[in-house]
Amino acid sequence: MNDAVENIDVVGYIRDERDRFLADLKEWLAIPSVSGDPAHAGDVRRSADWLAAHLRGQGWPTVEIWDTPGLPAVYAEWPAAAPDAPAVVVYGHHDVQPVEPLEEWDTDPFTPVEQGDRLIGRGASDDKGQVFFHTLGLRALLAATGAQAPPVTVKLLVEGEEESGSLHFADLLREHRDRLACDAIVISDTTMWAADVPSMCTGMRGLTEVEVTLRGPATDLHSGSFGGAVPNPLHAMATLLAGLHDADERVTLPGFYDGVVPLTDEERALFAKLPFDEDEWLRTAGDSRAAHGERGYTTLERIWARPTAEINGMWGGHTGAGGKTIVPRDAHAKISFRLVAGQDPVAVQESFRAWVAERTPPGVEAEVRIPGGGVRPCFSPIDSPGVLAARRAMERAFGHEVLFTREGGSGPEADLADVLDAPLIFVAVGLDDDRIHAPNEKVEIPLLLKGAEAAAHLWEELAGALR
Amino acid sequence: MNDAVENIDVVGYIRDERDRFLADLKEWLAIPSVSGDPAHAGDVRRSADWLAAHLRGQGWPTVEIWDTPGLPAVYAEWPAAAPDAPAVVVYGHHDVQPVEPLEEWDTDPFTPVEQGDRLIGRGASDDKGQVFFHTLGLRALLAATGAQAPPVTVKLLVEGEEESGSLHFADLLREHRDRLACDAIVISDTTMWAADVPSMCTGMRGLTEVEVTLRGPATDLHSGSFGGAVPNPLHAMATLLAGLHDADERVTLPGFYDGVVPLTDEERALFAKLPFDEDEWLRTAGDSRAAHGERGYTTLERIWARPTAEINGMWGGHTGAGGKTIVPRDAHAKISFRLVAGQDPVAVQESFRAWVAERTPPGVEAEVRIPGGGVRPCFSPIDSPGVLAARRAMERAFGHEVLFTREGGSGPEADLADVLDAPLIFVAVGLDDDRIHAPNEKVEIPLLLKGAEAAAHLWEELAGALR
Structure with missing residues (x-):
C-alpha cells in the first residue's frame, strides 16, 4: 500500500x-x-x-x-x-x-x-x-x-x-x-x-461533577451556647472530604477503580521517553510548589491516565470579614471527578451518593446534587x-x-x-x-x-x- | 451572723x-x-x-x-x-x-x-x-x-x-x-x-478566634490539565480541619487540655441534679438532630465546662452557581475555641500556629491570622x-x-x-x-x-x- x-x-x-x-x-x-x-x-x-x-x-x-x-x-x-x-x-x-x-x-x-x-x-x-x-x-x-x-x-x-x-x-x-x-x-x-x-x-479524561450539602441545625447557632454539643456541618464536611483520598492519594469511593483500563508497560515506557521537565511544568501549574498525587504514578501518568477527585469549591458558615462565633447550619462542596477509560460517569455519581450516605455522621443530613450526566x-x-x-x-x-x-x-x-x-x-x-x-x-x-x-x-x- | x-x-x-x-x-x-x-x-x-x-x-x-x-x-x-x-x-x-x-x-x-x-x-x-x-x-x-x-x-x-x-x-x-x-x-x-x-x-467560657489560609498555585488551575498532580488547598484544608478533633472528639492541639480545671465529682453530681430535657434542648438548638461532642461528658458539661473548637466558616474555590472544574488557589477557614478555667487564649493561639505549621502538607503554604487577644x-x-x-x-x-x-x-x-x-x-x-x-x-x-x-x-x- x-x-x-x-x-x-x-x-x-x-x-x-x-x-x-x-x-x-x-x-x-x-x-x-x-x-x-x-x-x-x-x-x-x-x-x-x-x-x-x-x-x-x-x-x-x-x-x-x-x-x-x-x-x-x-x-x-x-x-x-x-x-x-x-x-x-x-x-x-x-x-x-x-x-x-x-x-x-x-x-x-x-x-x-x-x-x-x-x-x-x-x-x-x-x-x-x-x-x-x-x-x-x-x-x-x-x-x-x-x-x-x-x-x-x-x-x-x-x-x-x-x-x-x-x-x-x-x-x-x-x-x-x-x-x-x-x-x-x-x-x-x-x-x-x-x-x-x-x-x-x-x-x-472524562468528567463528572457532584455537589454535596450537609445540614445540621435549622439556623446558625451561637457557638457559646451550643458549640461542642451538637454536630457542626463544617466539621462533618472537612471529615467527609478528608476521607475522599486514602494515604496513597487514591480515591476512596467504592468501586471507583473497577474496570479502569490500566496503563500498559509499553505506554508507560513511551510516556517516559517524552522529555518532561517537572520544574518547568510546576511553573506552568501556577507556580505550584510540589508535584503531588496518586502514589506509584508519574506526573504525566497522573494527569493523563489516572482518575482523580478534586474539590473545586467548598463553603459554609461565616465567610465575611471579622468573626462570628457560630455553629453554622450547613456546609457545601462542589467536587469533580476526572475519569479514564473503563469508568462510567453515572456509576461514579451513584457511588458518590452511596459513599456520602454511608459516611454522614448522626445528626447531619446530606444532600447530593448531580448537575448532569457527565462526560465519558x-x-x-x-x-x-x-x-x-x-x-x-x-x-x-x-x-x-x-x-x-x-x-x-x-x-x-x-x-x-x-x-x-x-x-x-x-x-x-x-x-x-x-x-x-x-x-x-x-x-x-x-x-x-x-x-x-x-x-x-x-x-x-x-x-x-x-x- | x-x-x-x-x-x-x-x-x-x-x-x-x-x-x-x-x-x-x-x-x-x-x-x-x-x-x-x-x-x-x-x-x-x-x-x-x-x-x-x-x-x-x-x-x-x-x-x-x-x-x-x-x-x-x-x-x-x-x-x-x-x-x-x-x-x-x-x-x-x-x-x-x-x-x-x-x-x-x-x-x-x-x-x-x-x-x-x-x-x-x-x-x-x-x-x-x-x-x-x-x-x-x-x-x-x-x-x-x-x-x-x-x-x-x-x-x-x-x-x-x-x-x-x-x-x-x-x-x-x-x-x-x-x-x-x-x-x-x-x-x-x-x-x-x-x-x-x-x-x-x-x-x-473564654474565647479565642483564629483564621487560617492555605495557598497552593498562584492562580486557579484547570483541573483537567493539573488535577490530581498538584496539591489542592481545599483538600489540604479538609484534611487539616478533619484532624482538629480525635475519635473522642477531643481537640488535638498540643497542650490544649494542659491546666484545664477538671469538673469535680461534686459539680458533676450537682449538674446531674438539674432537670435537663435533652430533646427539648435539641429543639432550642435549632432542631439539631443529635447531641454530639467530647466523649465522656454530658451535654451540659460539654457546653459549660469543657473547651471546644468550632469551624465557624470555611471557603475556597468556586462557590457560585454551576460548575467550575478547578484546582483552587487557596482555602480559608475561621475557627473559634471556647476555653475553660486554666486555659489561656494566647497559649491556644500559639499552639494553633504550631499545629498548622506542623500539619501543612508539602506544596501548600499556610498563613494563620489571629484577630485579637481573645477572652479569658x-x-x-x-x-x-x-x-x-x-x-x-x-x-x-x-x-x-x-x-x-x-x-x-x-x-x-x-x-x-x-x-x-x-x-x-x-x-x-x-x-x-x-x-x-x-x-x-x-x-x-x-x-x-x-x-x-x-x-x-x-x-x-x-x-x-x-x-
Missing part, C-alpha cells in the same frame, strides 16, 4: 502548493469567527460560508452548511471509489476564541502575518490551521496517486461552537448520525509534545488498528518515532465517540506554546505542512487498517 | 415595699435606653440620670455618673462602717436591647405592665430588674438590722453599653481600678435554671468562699437547695475578673424563658423579690466569708 504513493510526490506537491495554501488560510483567518461573542455571530456564519466555498473549489463532491440553533457547522464528504471502503470522520472547528486583551497582541489578530516560519493570528493553530492541513493533504494524496477519490470515504465535520461549549454539537451529531456513520474519527484539535518530538494523543472518557489503545495506522502516517511524515500523550480533560470528542460509536484517532500538529486562547496565537508553518503530509498518508494507512 | 437578721424582718420589709419597688422600676423601664441605636443615646443618658437620682434618694452616700467615649455608667458606693470590711463590686447594666419587631409585642415595650405575677417590658429581666433588686435588698438589710451601713462596702457599677458590646467597659474599669478595688464581684445579669430550681452560675475564661469553684456564701444567701431566700450552672460564652464578666483581679459570684433570678432580647420580655415578680431577699442576706454572708 505504501508503495502506491511515493513520498516525494506528496512532499513535492505540498511544497509547490505552500504559498497558495497559506494565502487561502490567511483569507480564512481574517474572518473573526468568535463564537463566544454574539456580535460576531455573522462572522462565524461568514467563516462557514468561506470554508464551504473553498472546499467546493477544492473539488469536494458534497459540501453543506449544517445549521444549529446556534452557529453553523460545515460538512463535506469525499466518497471513496470502492463502495465497501471504510469511512472516516475528520473533526475540527472553524470558530475561534475571543482576542482580548487586544493590547497584548503584537499584530492585529485578524490580519494574519508570517514571521519567519510562523503564521500569527487568531485561529492559526486552534483550529483553522489544523482543519486546513487536511484539505491540502487530501489534494496531495490525489495528485500523487492520480486517483479521483481517496481510498476511504472522508467526512469532514467542522464545528462552529467549540470555543463556546459545543452547546448544540451532540444534538447535531444525533441528527446526522446516519450521514456520519464511520469506522473511525480523526480529531485534529490537539497538540504534539514538541516540534522535534512528534506525538499523538490517545485519550481524554475517550481512549484508543496504542495498539489499536486506527492508532497504529495513524502513527505510521505520522512517522512517514516526520521521519521520526512518534510518541504518545493523552489529555487531562475533554471537549466534544467524547460526544463524537459516544454518538458515532467509533474509535478516536488524534492527528494534530499544534504545540503547547502556540498560545491558543491567548494573545499572539501562532502556528509553525513547517508543522502545518508536515500535518498535510501525514494527512495524505493517513487515508492510505487507514484504508488498510480499517478494512 | 445569721442571727443578726431575722428572716421575717427582711421578708416583711420587702413585702411592705413591693408596690413602691415595682412603681419605681416601672418608671425606670419606661426610659427606652437602647444602647445599640444612636437615636436613643439621649435615653440611655436619661436612664443613667434616673438611676443616679433614685440611688441618691435611697440614701447611697456616693453616686456618680461615669462617662465614657460612648454611653455613661452609674457608680454608687455604700461603705461599710468597719474600715477593714471587705468590698464587693456589684455589676449590672441599664441599657437594653432594641425592641424590633415591634409588631410582635403584645404591649408597648416601654409601657411596663403587670400581668399576674409578671412584669412585662423591655429590660424587666435584662437587666434593670436584676439591678433593682439589689437596691431593695440593701434597704431591707439596713431596715432589718437597724444599721446605717452594710457589713461590706457595696460598690454598684451599672454599665450603659452592655447590649452594644461593652466597647468602652474594659477602659472604664482600668480608669477606675482603684475606686473599684474589691474582694469579690457579684454579677447580676444571668439566669437561674427554673423558678423552682434556683441555681447559680459559676463560670463562663472566668470561673469560681463551687467550694470557694464567695460562692459558698452566696449559695447560703440564695438558699435562705429560696428555702431550697441551690444548684449550679455555667454559661457557654462570656461578655464583660471576664474583663471584670481580669482588671479587678477578684473572684466572680453570680447571683441572678432571671429565667431562660424571660424572652430577653426578644418581644414581650418579662420578669417573674416573685423571683425579683426573692432576689432582693437573697441580696439582703448576701452582704452578711460575704462579710463573714471574705473577711
Whole structure:
C-alpha cells in the first residue's frame, strides 16, 4: 500500500502548493469567527460560508452548511471509489476564541502575518490551521496517486461552537448520525509534545461533577451556647472530604477503580521517553510548589491516565470579614471527578451518593446534587488498528518515532465517540506554546505542512487498517 | 451572723415595699435606653440620670455618673462602717436591647405592665430588674438590722453599653481600678435554671478566634490539565480541619487540655441534679438532630465546662452557581475555641500556629491570622468562699437547695475578673424563658423579690466569708 504513493510526490506537491495554501488560510483567518461573542455571530456564519466555498473549489463532491440553533457547522464528504471502503470522520472547528486583551497582541489578530516560519493570528493553530492541513493533504494524496477519490470515504465535520461549549454539537451529531456513520474519527484539535518530538494523543479524561450539602441545625447557632454539643456541618464536611483520598492519594469511593483500563508497560515506557521537565511544568501549574498525587504514578501518568477527585469549591458558615462565633447550619462542596477509560460517569455519581450516605455522621443530613450526566472518557489503545495506522502516517511524515500523550480533560470528542460509536484517532500538529486562547496565537508553518503530509498518508494507512 | 437578721424582718420589709419597688422600676423601664441605636443615646443618658437620682434618694452616700467615649455608667458606693470590711463590686447594666419587631409585642415595650405575677417590658429581666433588686435588698438589710451601713462596702457599677458590646467597659474599669478595688464581684445579669430550681452560675467560657489560609498555585488551575498532580488547598484544608478533633472528639492541639480545671465529682453530681430535657434542648438548638461532642461528658458539661473548637466558616474555590472544574488557589477557614478555667487564649493561639505549621502538607503554604487577644475564661469553684456564701444567701431566700450552672460564652464578666483581679459570684433570678432580647420580655415578680431577699442576706454572708 505504501508503495502506491511515493513520498516525494506528496512532499513535492505540498511544497509547490505552500504559498497558495497559506494565502487561502490567511483569507480564512481574517474572518473573526468568535463564537463566544454574539456580535460576531455573522462572522462565524461568514467563516462557514468561506470554508464551504473553498472546499467546493477544492473539488469536494458534497459540501453543506449544517445549521444549529446556534452557529453553523460545515460538512463535506469525499466518497471513496470502492463502495465497501471504510469511512472516516475528520473533526475540527472553524470558530475561534475571543482576542482580548487586544493590547497584548503584537499584530492585529485578524490580519494574519508570517514571521519567519510562523503564521500569527487568531485561529492559526486552534483550529483553522489544523482543519486546513487536511484539505491540502487530501489534494496531495490525489495528485500523487492520480486517483479521483481517496481510498476511504472522508467526512469532514467542522464545528462552529467549540470555543463556546459545543452547546448544540451532540444534538447535531444525533441528527446526522446516519450521514456520519464511520469506522473511525480523526480529531485534529490537539497538540504534539514538541516540534522535534512528534506525538499523538490517545485519550481524554472524562468528567463528572457532584455537589454535596450537609445540614445540621435549622439556623446558625451561637457557638457559646451550643458549640461542642451538637454536630457542626463544617466539621462533618472537612471529615467527609478528608476521607475522599486514602494515604496513597487514591480515591476512596467504592468501586471507583473497577474496570479502569490500566496503563500498559509499553505506554508507560513511551510516556517516559517524552522529555518532561517537572520544574518547568510546576511553573506552568501556577507556580505550584510540589508535584503531588496518586502514589506509584508519574506526573504525566497522573494527569493523563489516572482518575482523580478534586474539590473545586467548598463553603459554609461565616465567610465575611471579622468573626462570628457560630455553629453554622450547613456546609457545601462542589467536587469533580476526572475519569479514564473503563469508568462510567453515572456509576461514579451513584457511588458518590452511596459513599456520602454511608459516611454522614448522626445528626447531619446530606444532600447530593448531580448537575448532569457527565462526560465519558475517550481512549484508543496504542495498539489499536486506527492508532497504529495513524502513527505510521505520522512517522512517514516526520521521519521520526512518534510518541504518545493523552489529555487531562475533554471537549466534544467524547460526544463524537459516544454518538458515532467509533474509535478516536488524534492527528494534530499544534504545540503547547502556540498560545491558543491567548494573545499572539501562532502556528509553525513547517508543522502545518508536515500535518498535510501525514494527512495524505493517513487515508492510505487507514484504508488498510480499517478494512 | 445569721442571727443578726431575722428572716421575717427582711421578708416583711420587702413585702411592705413591693408596690413602691415595682412603681419605681416601672418608671425606670419606661426610659427606652437602647444602647445599640444612636437615636436613643439621649435615653440611655436619661436612664443613667434616673438611676443616679433614685440611688441618691435611697440614701447611697456616693453616686456618680461615669462617662465614657460612648454611653455613661452609674457608680454608687455604700461603705461599710468597719474600715477593714471587705468590698464587693456589684455589676449590672441599664441599657437594653432594641425592641424590633415591634409588631410582635403584645404591649408597648416601654409601657411596663403587670400581668399576674409578671412584669412585662423591655429590660424587666435584662437587666434593670436584676439591678433593682439589689437596691431593695440593701434597704431591707439596713431596715432589718437597724444599721446605717452594710457589713461590706457595696460598690454598684451599672454599665450603659452592655447590649452594644461593652466597647468602652474594659477602659472604664482600668480608669477606675482603684475606686473599684474589691474582694469579690457579684454579677447580676444571668439566669437561674427554673423558678423552682434556683441555681447559680459559676463560670463562663473564654474565647479565642483564629483564621487560617492555605495557598497552593498562584492562580486557579484547570483541573483537567493539573488535577490530581498538584496539591489542592481545599483538600489540604479538609484534611487539616478533619484532624482538629480525635475519635473522642477531643481537640488535638498540643497542650490544649494542659491546666484545664477538671469538673469535680461534686459539680458533676450537682449538674446531674438539674432537670435537663435533652430533646427539648435539641429543639432550642435549632432542631439539631443529635447531641454530639467530647466523649465522656454530658451535654451540659460539654457546653459549660469543657473547651471546644468550632469551624465557624470555611471557603475556597468556586462557590457560585454551576460548575467550575478547578484546582483552587487557596482555602480559608475561621475557627473559634471556647476555653475553660486554666486555659489561656494566647497559649491556644500559639499552639494553633504550631499545629498548622506542623500539619501543612508539602506544596501548600499556610498563613494563620489571629484577630485579637481573645477572652479569658472566668470561673469560681463551687467550694470557694464567695460562692459558698452566696449559695447560703440564695438558699435562705429560696428555702431550697441551690444548684449550679455555667454559661457557654462570656461578655464583660471576664474583663471584670481580669482588671479587678477578684473572684466572680453570680447571683441572678432571671429565667431562660424571660424572652430577653426578644418581644414581650418579662420578669417573674416573685423571683425579683426573692432576689432582693437573697441580696439582703448576701452582704452578711460575704462579710463573714471574705473577711
